[in-house]
Amino acid sequence: xxxxxxxxxxxxKVEQSLGRRRRxxxxxxxxxxxxxALGVTFLLVFFASLIAQxxxxxxxxxxxxxxxFSREHLVPDGEPDLQFGDFDALVRGALRAQFPDVxxxxxxxxxxxxxxxxxxxxxxxxxxxKPELLGTRLAVFLPASSEVxxxxxxxxxxxxxxxxxxxxxxxxxxxxRLVAEGRLERRFNRALFTNGDSREPELAGIRGALMGSFxxxxxxxxxxxxxxxxxxxxxxxxxxxxxxxxxxxVNINNLAAVPSIVFGLxxxxxxxxxxxIPRSSPLVGGLVLSLLTLPVIIxxxxxxxxxxxxxxREAALGLGASKMQVVSHHVLPLALPGMLTGAIIGMSRAxxxxxxxxxxxxxxxxxxxxxxxTDPATALPVQIYLxxxxxxxxxxxxxxxxxxxxLGFLLAMNxxxxxxxxxxxxxx
Amino acid sequence: xxxxxxxxxxxxxESQNKLRQQGGETSARPTTNGAVRRPPASREAAxxxxxxxxxxxxxxxxxxxxNVHYGDIHAIKNVTLxxxxxxxxxxxxxxxCGKSTFLRCLNRMNDxxxxxxxxxRIMLDGQxxxxxxxxxVALRARVGMVFQKPNPFPKSIYDNVAYGPRIHGLAADxxxxxxxxxxxxxxxxxxxxxxDRLDEPGTSLSGGQQQRLCIARTIAVNPEVILMDEPCSALxxxxxxxxxxxxxxxxxxxxxxxxxxxxxxAARVSQRVAYFHLGNLIEVDETEKIFTNPRTKLTEDYITxxxx
Numbered sequence: 001x002x003x004x005x006x007x008x009x010x011x012x013k014v015e016q017s018l019g020r021r022r023r024x025x026x027x028x029x030x031x032x033x034x035x036x037a038l039g040v041t042f043l044l045v046f047f048a049s050l051i052a053q054x055x056x057x058x059x060x061x062x063x064x065x066x067x068x069f070s071r072e073h074l075v076p077d078g079e080p081d082l083q084f085g086d087f088d089a090l091v092r093g094a095l096r097a098q099f100p101d102v103x104x105x106x107x108x109x110x111x112x113x114x115x116x117x118x119x120x121x122x123x124x125x126x127x128x129x130k131p132e133l134l135g136t137r138l139a140v141f142l143p144a145s146s147e148v149x150x151x152x153x154x155x156x157x158x159x160x161x162x163x164x165x166x167x168x169x170x171x172x173x174x175x176x177r178l179v180a181e182g183r184l185e186r187r188f189n190r191a192l193f194t195n196g197d198s199r200e201p202e203l204a205g206i207r208g209a210l211m212g213s214f215x216x217x218x219x220x221x222x223x224x225x226x227x228x229x230x231x232x233x234x235x236x237x238x239x240x241x242x243x244x245x246x247x248x249x250v251n252i253n254n255l256a257a258v259p260s261i262v263f264g265l266x267x268x269x270x271x272x273x274x275x276x277i278p279r280s281s282p283l284v285g286g287l288v289l290s291l292l293t294l295p296v297i298i299x300x301x302x303x304x305x306x307x308x309x310x311x312x313r314e315a316a317l318g319l320g321a322s323k324m325q326v327v328s329h330h331v332l333p334l335a336l337p338g339m340l341t342g343a344i345i346g347m348s349r350a351x352x353x354x355x356x357x358x359x360x361x362x363x364x365x366x367x368x369x370x371x372x373x374t375d376p377a378t379a380l381p382v383q384i385y386l387x388x389x390x391x392x393x394x395x396x397x398x399x400x401x402x403x404x405x406x407l408g409f410l411l412a413m414n415x416x417x418x419x420x421x422x423x424x425x426x427x428x
Numbered sequence: 429x430x431x432x433x434x435x436x437x438x439x440x441x442e443s444q445n446k447l448r449q450q451g452g453e454t455s456a457r458p459t460t461n462g463a464v465r466r467p468p469a470s471r472e473a474a475x476x477x478x479x480x481x482x483x484x485x486x487x488x489x490x491x492x493x494x495n496v497h498y499g500d501i502h503a504i505k506n507v508t509l510x511x512x513x514x515x516x517x518x519x520x521x522x523x524x525c526g527k528s529t530f531l532r533c534l535n536r537m538n539d540x541x542x543x544x545x546x547x548x549r550i551m552l553d554g555q556x557x558x559x560x561x562x563x564x565v566a567l568r569a570r571v572g573m574v575f576q577k578p579n580p581f582p583k584s585i586y587d588n589v590a591y592g593p594r595i596h597g598l599a600a601d602x603x604x605x606x607x608x609x610x611x612x613x614x615x616x617x618x619x620x621x622x623x624d625r626l627d628e629p630g631t632s633l634s635g636g637q638q639q640r641l642c643i644a645r646t647i648a649v650n651p652e653v654i655l656m657d658e659p660c661s662a663l664x665x666x667x668x669x670x671x672x673x674x675x676x677x678x679x680x681x682x683x684x685x686x687x688x689x690x691x692x693x694a695a696r697v698s699q700r701v702a703y704f705h706l707g708n709l710i711e712v713d714e715t716e717k718i719f720t721n722p723r724t725k726l727t728e729d730y731i732t733x734x735x736x
Contacts, residue, residue: 241542311579315642317540319592319649320569329591330581 050407054400060189060202061149062141063115063178065094067123069133082128087120091142098183099174110170114178116143118191118203141185146201146394148175152184155393166393192401196367197383201394204387206405208369212282212362212377213351213409219286219373220293220350225343227290228297229332232339235298236305237327256295263291264356272360279361280376288356293346300342304335337421344417351410354381380406479723480713484512484700488683489534489571489653494548496529496538496707503529507548507709509702511653516675516684518694518715521704522730527687530704531655534685535571536564553652569596572651576658578638580630580645585622588630588641589613592649608648616644617674636667643674647682654678656686660693672697691731695719703727 067090074085095111096102102111119142126140127133147167150156152175162169178184195205239245267288271277277284308331316326357363362378365386370377378386380402387399487510496504504526511517519527529538536557538544550557557567569592580588589609592598599605609626613619618640622633630641639659646654656675660668675684675697688694694701694715701718703711703726711718711727722728 309579311575311577312581314537314540314573314575315579315581315645316591317537318535318568318573318575319595319645320565320567321591321595322565325595329595334582 050400050403054397054402054404056153056155057192057394057397057401058189059153059186060191061144061152062185062187063144063148064139064141064183064185065091065098065115066137067091067094067140067142068097068137069123069127069135071135074127074134082124085124085127087123087127090123091115091119094140099177102174107170110168111174113145114148114171114174116145116202117200118143118198141187143191143202144184146392147171148184149202150393151175152179152186155397192398196369197365197378197386198367201390201392201398204395204398206380206383206402208366209378209380209383209402210405210409211370212285212366213379213406215282215370215373215377216285216289216379217347217351217413219283220289221343221347223286224290224293224297224346228294228342228346229301229339231294232298232301232305233327233332236302237323237331252295252298256299259355260292260353261355261359263288264359266291267356268359278374278376280364280366280378281374282370282377283373284360285357285362285377285379286373288360289350289353292353292356293343293350296346296349297339297342300345301335301339304338304342305331307338308334333424336424340417340421340424344414347413347417348410351406351413352381354379354385357382380409478508478709479711480717481700482508482510482709482712484510484515484517486512486515488513488515488553489685490549490551491530491533492549492551494530494533494546494550496526496533496547497545498541499543503707504533505707507704509709509712511683511685513683514679514681515700516679516686516698517700517702518698519685519687519702519704520689520691520694520730521710523689525704526707527702527704528657530709531573531657531685531687534653534655535568535573537568537573539564569649570651571653571655572646572649573655574639574642574646574657574659577662578635578642580633580638580641582629582631584627585613585630585633585641586626589644589648592645596649598649612644612648613641615647615678616640617670618644634667636663636670639663639667639671640674643671643678647678651682653683653685656684658687658689661689668693691719703730705730 069090070093073087073089073093074081092108092112095115096108099111102108122142123140144152147156148171151158151167151172156165156167158172167175175184191203192205194207195203196208198204235245235248239248267284271284271287272279277287312330312334313326316330321329357379361376363382363386364376364378366376366378368375384399384402384406387395387402489511491507491509494504494507495502507526507530509530519531521527532538533546533550534557538546546558552567552570555562557571581591583591586609589612590599590605593605593608599608610619610623613622618637621637622628622641630638633641639662643654643659660671663671672693675686678684686694686697698715700712701715702709703718703722703724705726711722711724713723718727719731722731
C-alpha cells in the first residue's frame with residue numbers, strides 16, 4: 001500500500017514538472033525562431049537596399065548621334081591618324097549638328113558635356129576596327145555623361161535651383177529634347193565589367209579591382225593552403241607534445257585574432273621595405289593575406305585531422321604502414337574536406353579585407369587592369385571604399401554595384417570550394 | 429594527462445578495491461596464496477610470480493621480463509611469456525589488467541603512445557624486436573593485428589585487402605595483387621559473400637563481415653603472428669562463431685595471440701591461456717588445466733566469475 005502511495009506521489013511530481021519543462025522548451029523555440037527571423041530580415045533588407053541602389057549601375061545611358069568621320073579632323077597629314085586625330089571634334093560636330101541653335105562659346109562647352117569624354121575613344125576604336133568608315137556619316141550610340149545618365153535614371157531632382165544641381169538648366173532642356181526625339185537609350189553597362197577605374201563614373205569599371213582580387217587570392221591560396229596544411233599535419237601527427245609545441249599552439253590561436261592592419265604593417269616592413277617586392281602588387285597583397293589566413297587554415301586543418309578516427313591510423317600502422325604513409329594514405333584524404341572548409345573560411349575573410357591592403361599601397365587609383373602578380377593593382381573592397389568616397393552622384397550606384405560583384409565573387413568562390421569538397425568527400 | 433591509460437588506471441583501482449574486499453572475507457588466504465605462488469625451483473617463473481608453463485614448445489615469440497610504464501603508471505610488471513609456432517594463446521583477465529598493453533608490445537604499437545616506456549626483451553624468432561636496427565614498420569608486417577572494433581579503411585573491399593601488399597610492394601603486377609586479394613578473402617571466409625562487389629566500400633559490410641575483412645587485410649601481408657585484441661566483442665554470436673572457426677584454420681599457419689573477455693571463447697579457440705591481473709602475469713598453462721584446475725586463487729576467482 002505504501003509503495004503504491006509513493007509511486008503515485010512520484011507520478012504527480014513528474015507530471016507537475018512536465019508543464020515547466022514544456023514551457024521552457026516552448027520559450028526557447030520562440031527565441032530561436034525570433035533570432036532566425038531577425039537575422040533573415042536583416043539579410044533581406046541588406047540585399048534589397050543593395051539591389052535597389054546598385055541595379056541601375058548595370059545600365060548606362062547612351063546618346064544616339066549622327067557622327068561624320070570627317071577627313072578634315074582625322075587626316076591631318078595625308079594618313080588617317082588614330083593617335084592624334086581630333087576625335088573630340090567629331091563628337092562636338094555631331095552635337096552641334098543636333099543642336100544648330102546653340103551658338104555661344106560657353107553654351108557650346110556646356111553642350112559638349114552632355115556626352116562622356118570616353119565617346120571620343122569609342123569613335124577611335126570604331127575607326128580602328130573599320131577604316132572604311134572614314135569620310136562616312138553614321139548614327140552612333142555614344143555614352144552619355146554621368147549627369148545626363150543620372151537625370152535619365154531619375155536620380156537628379158529637377159525642382160532644385162540650378163546652382164544646387166550638377167546639371168544646368170540649358171543641359172536639362174537639351175536632354176529633354178534628346179529624350180523627346182528618342183535619342184537617349186539605356187543599354188547594358190559593359191564598361192563596368194571591361195574597364196579599370198576612372199575619374200569619370202560612366203567610364204569607371206570594376207575589372208581592374210576584380211582581377212586584382214583574383215590574382216591576390218590566387219597568390220593567397222597558393223601560399224597559405226600548402227603551408228597551413230603542412231603545418232597542421234606536422235603539429236598534429238609528428239611534433240612531440242611539450243612546452244614548445246604548446247607555445248606554438250597558443251601563438252597560432254592568438255595570431256588568428258590579431259587585427260588585420262597589423263599584418264599590413266608587417267607586410268610593409270618585411271615584404272616591401274626589406275624583401276623589395278613591388279608595392280601595390282597582388283603578390284605582396286597575397287603574402288600579407290596569407291599571414292592572415294594561415295592561422296585560420298591551421299586551426300581548421302588541425303581540427304579536421306583530430307577528427308579522423310584513431311582506429312583508422314591504428315589499422316594502417318598495424319599493417320606496417322609508415323607514419324608518412326598513414327598520413328598521406330588515410331589521414332589526409334579523410335581530413336581534406338575539413339581542411340577545405342578551413343580554406344574557404346580563410347579565403348572569404350581574405351577577400352573582404354581592406355585594412356591591411358591600405359598599408360601596402362593597394363589603395364591607389366589604378367586605371368590599368370593588372371595582368372599578373374607584380375602589376376600594380378587594387379582589390380574589390382578597396383575599390384568599393386574608393387568609390388564610396390567619390391563625390392559624383394553616379395559613383396553611389398556604382399559602389400552598390402561593386403558590392404554586388406564582390407558578393408558574387410564570394411559566392412562563386414565558395415560554390416567552387418563546396419563542389420570541390422563534395423568531390424573529395426565522395427571519393428574517400 | 430587524460431589518456432586511455434588513465435582510464436585503465438581507474439579500472440585497476442576498482443578491481444583492486446574489489447580484491448581487497450574479497451581479501452577481507454578470506455583473510456587466511458595470503459599465506460596459502462603465497463605458498464602456491466612461490467616460484468618453483470626452475471628459473472622460469474622467477475621474474476614476477478607467474479605460475480605454470482610460461483615456456484612454450486617450439487617457442488617463436490618470447491617476452492622476457494617485460495615492463496611497461498605509462499608515465500608514472502606501471503602497467504605491465506615483469507612479464508615473461510613464450511608463444512609457440514602455430515599456437516593460439518589467449519590472454520584473459522579483468523579490464524585494465526594489462527593484457528591489451530602486453531599485446532600491443534608484441535608489434536610495438538605502444539610506440540605510438542608518447543608516454544609509454546617498454547623495458548625487457550621481446551624476441552621474434554631470435555631477433556630482438558626492440559633493438560635499434562629493427563624498423564617497427566618491418567616488424568608490423570611480420571606481426572599483424574586485428575582490433576577490437578572492426579576498422580576497415582573507408583575504401584573499397586578490394587583496396588582494403590590490397591593496401592598492405594601495395595605498401596610493402598608484395599605484388600609485381602595487377603594479376604598478382606588480384607590473386608593475393610582473392611586468396612586472403614578466401615582464407616578469411618569472406619570471398620563467397622563479397623566476390624561480386626569487391627569495389628563496394630568496406631564499411632558497407634555487416635559488423636562480422638567487416639571483422640573478417642580486417643582479418644583478410646591482415647593475412648594479405650602474410651604475417652607470422654596475428655595479434656587479436658578482443659576481435660569478437662562487437663559481434664553477434666553467429667559472427668563470433670565464424671571468426672572462431674577461422675582462427676582454428678589460421679592457426680595452421682600462424683601463431684595467434686588473442687585477448688578476450690569471454691572465457692568460453694578462450695576455452696574454445698586456444699591451446700594455452702595466460703591470466704593477467706593488475707599488470708602481473710599470474711598464471712599460464714594449457715587451456716584445459718587453467719579452466720579445470722587453476723593453480724592460483726586469483727585465476728580461480730576470475731574464471732569462476734568473482735573478479736572482473
